Amino acid sequence: MFKKLQNILRIIGMSFEIEMRQNLTDGFVLFGIVIQPLIVAFMALWMLKDKGPDYAIYVVVGSAMTGLWTTLLFNGGNSITGERWTGTLESLVGSPSSLRVVVFGKVLANVTQSLLSMIGCYILISLVMGYPLSLSNPLLFTASVVFTVFAFVCFGVIIASLFILIPDFQRLQNTLEFPVYILCGFLFPIALLPGWTTPLSYILSPYWAARALHGAAQGTLDTNQILISMGLLVLFSVMYLSVSGILYRIVLRKARVDGTLNTTG
Amino acid sequence: MNAIEVKDLKRQFKTTIGIIKRKTKTIVAVDGISFDIQNGELFGLLGPNGAGKTTTIKMLTTLLIPTSGSARIMNFDVVRDADKIRPKIGFIFGGERGLYWRLSGFDNLRYFASLYYVDSESAKKKIPELIELVGLQGREKEKVEGYSRGMRQRLHIARALLHDPEILFLDEPTMGLDPVGARNLRMTIRNLQSAKKTILLTTHYMFEADALCERIAVINKGKIVALDTPDKLKRAVQDLSIVEIEVFGIPPEYIEKIRAMKFVDNVAVESRDQRQVLLVQTSKGPSAISELVEALNGLRLGKIVTREPTLEDAYVRLVGGA
Numbered sequence: 001m002f003k004k005l006q007n008i009l010r011i012i013g014m015s016f017e018i019e020m021r022q023n024l025t026d027g028f029v030l031f032g033i034v035i036q037p038l039i040v041a042f043m044a045l046w047m048l049k050d051k052g053p054d055y056a057i058y059v060v061v062g063s064a065m066t067g068l069w070t071t072l073l074f075n076g077g078n079s080i081t082g083e084r085w086t087g088t089l090e091s092l093v094g095s096p097s098s099l100r101v102v103v104f105g106k107v108l109a110n111v112t113q114s115l116l117s118m119i120g121c122y123i124l125i126s127l128v129m130g131y132p133l134s135l136s137n138p139l140l141f142t143a144s145v146v147f148t149v150f151a152f153v154c155f156g157v158i159i160a161s162l163f164i165l166i167p168d169f170q171r172l173q174n175t176l177e178f179p180v181y182i183l184c185g186f187l188f189p190i191a192l193l194p195g196w197t198t199p200l201s202y203i204l205s206p207y208w209a210a211r212a213l214h215g216a217a218q219g220t221l222d223t224n225q226i227l228i229s230m231g232l233l234v235l236f237s238v239m240y241l242s243v244s245g246i247l248y249r250i251v252l253r254k255a256r257v258d259g260t261l262n263t264t265g
Numbered sequence: 266m267n268a269i270e271v272k273d274l275k276r277q278f279k280t281t282i283g284i285i286k287r288k289t290k291t292i293v294a295v296d297g298i299s300f301d302i303q304n305g306e307l308f309g310l311l312g313p314n315g316a317g318k319t320t321t322i323k324m325l326t327t328l329l330i331p332t333s334g335s336a337r338i339m340n341f342d343v344v345r346d347a348d349k350i351r352p353k354i355g356f357i358f359g360g361e362r363g364l365y366w367r368l369s370g371f372d373n374l375r376y377f378a379s380l381y382y383v384d385s386e387s388a389k390k391k392i393p394e395l396i397e398l399v400g401l402q403g404r405e406k407e408k409v410e411g412y413s414r415g416m417r418q419r420l421h422i423a424r425a426l427l428h429d430p431e432i433l434f435l436d437e438p439t440m441g442l443d444p445v446g447a448r449n450l451r452m453t454i455r456n457l458q459s460a461k462k463t464i465l466l467t468t469h470y471m472f473e474a475d476a477l478c479e480r481i482a483v484i485n486k487g488k489i490v491a492l493d494t495p496d497k498l499k500r501a502v503q504d505l506s507i508v509e510i511e512v513f514g515i516p517p518e519y520i521e522k523i524r525a526m527k528f529v530d531n532v533a534v535e536s537r538d539q540r541q542v543l544l545v546q547t548s549k550g551p552s553a554i555s556e557l558v559e560a561l562n563g564l565r566l567g568k569i570v571t572r573e574p575t576l577e578d579a580y581v582r583l584v585g586g587a
Binding site: 007010011013014015018021022025026086087088090091092093094095096097102253256257259261262 | 278326327328329348351352356358360362363364365366367372375376377379380381385408
């Protein structure tokens with residue numbers, strides 16, 4: 001059991017390292033990680049310079065989450081497509097390691113990279129503009145960030161399976177981007193949406209992440225409410241991970257039947 | 266116990282034709298093949314492009330599910346027991362794909378070592394050994410994108426050997442290697458055979474199959490058309506002689522004319538620089554030369570020789586010429 005856990009952690013660690021190193025040598029990805037967040041952070045804070053700090057932190061947290069989701073959807077998804085095109089998807093599937101664990105490490109790398117970059121950019125730009133951002137509950141906010149990373153990674157593992165199942169899933173990537181922004185309440189409260197969408201929001205772990213982060217940043221939720229959001233965030237993430245086990249078995253079997261693990265068949 | 270048992274294995278692919286009126290077409294890549302490979306045997310799978318060699322290997326390495334039939338690796342079923350098979354096998358597919366080009370060769374091996382559960386201490390020892398074995402020492406810290414085709418192929422081989430697998434699937438492993446590299450690799454394969462590894466090798470090079478394989482299956486259009494030792498396969502064409510005629514530019518109609526001659530069993534054409542060599546299999550021996558020369562009247566001819574058949578000639582006869 002201990003040996004198995006050790007192997008899983010090692011594979012996550014190596015996949016994380018390999019994905020990080022690959023991203024750092026890809027100009028397109030580097031632009032998305034370093035330059036784009038700088039521009040977004042500058043524009044967001046410039047527009048908010050006359051507003052109160054409470055409102056500013058709401059937009060900063062919200063826009064950072066949208067950036068995180070976009071990175072997850074595009075870099076995470078494209079990395080699976082890339083593996084297929086370079087022929088390494090077969091090597092990964094043909095190895096004794098679980099592809100789900102490998103994908104977990106890859107998505108973790110993308111989310112971490114994006115998060116660190118955005119935190120760095122917002123701090124840098126706010127300092128340059130002399131517009132410090134304040135957090136209502138820094139401790140709970142930090143804890144929420146950690147759980148948010150976990151939630152996004154678990155969600156990303158599910159999303160990545162679609163890229164394995166459908167070789168040209170890239171075509172549908174854009175259609176997934178905005179619904180998640182909206183349903184998860186990254187930039188405005190879900191109370192503004194029609195009532196029938198609320199259950200959909202509740203089953204998406206990023207919604208609970210957004211709720212915990214916004215609540216801890218602005219102080220609009222009390223400690224208990226933030227802890228409940230974090231609990232639900234973890235609960236849904238663990239559920240995603242459990243479902244992903246079955247999902248990957250189905251998806252990989254289908255890919256082996258259809259011969260879609262490689263672009264050359 | 267056999268290392269590999271294949272019974273009536275079949276694999277079809279579906280493809281669509283047309284844009285508005287789309288029709289589904291079924292392509293049979295492997296059509297009911299059966300063979301067994303014993304423990305420690307070096308078995309060759311020969312066939313022209315598109316014959317079904319790679320599809321067969323992909324089914325045996327658990328990357329494709331057969332349409333029907335069965336295949337067992339060390340008594341494990343390739344569909345149901347894929348998880349048990351994967352730690353015991355190593356595979357390489359010909360070509361340059363399947364590696365992380367933006368990483369160094371060393372990092373590629375580190376990553377695959379972890380995927381194959383090679384513990385860190387063993388990996389630290391094993392990776393430099395394999396780098397030396399495949400002759401990449403001194404270049405291992407460079408990115409793979411800067412490697413030559415042969416170097417990438419050698420890196421593939423090192424990757425396949427990382428976890429010391431009991432069975433190796435080598436799909437055209439010497440493709441793209443220079444003659445010295447190919448010879449070194451053949452020596453490596455021989456050493457692996459001496460170490461009692463079971464090897465399934467596909468290659469286009471007949472001399473390679475002849476020199477390495479204990480038994481060979483010739484596959485054509487998804488079916489096995491012959492399965493025997495190289496010597497016995499050669500014996501199947503011993504009634505024939507091979508007349509080699511150098512020609513400087515031969516139109517297709519001349520080839521068809523020769524193919525239609527009663528005493529000609531098969532014809533193949535090999536290109537060598539500016540000339541072609543017509544390989545005519547005939548039971549008539551040297552006495553066929555005069556009639557062949559007459560049929561080629563009007564063309565510029567070079568050297569003409571008659572020789573004994575080789576494994577390549579047996580292969581040409583089995584798969585039906587060029």
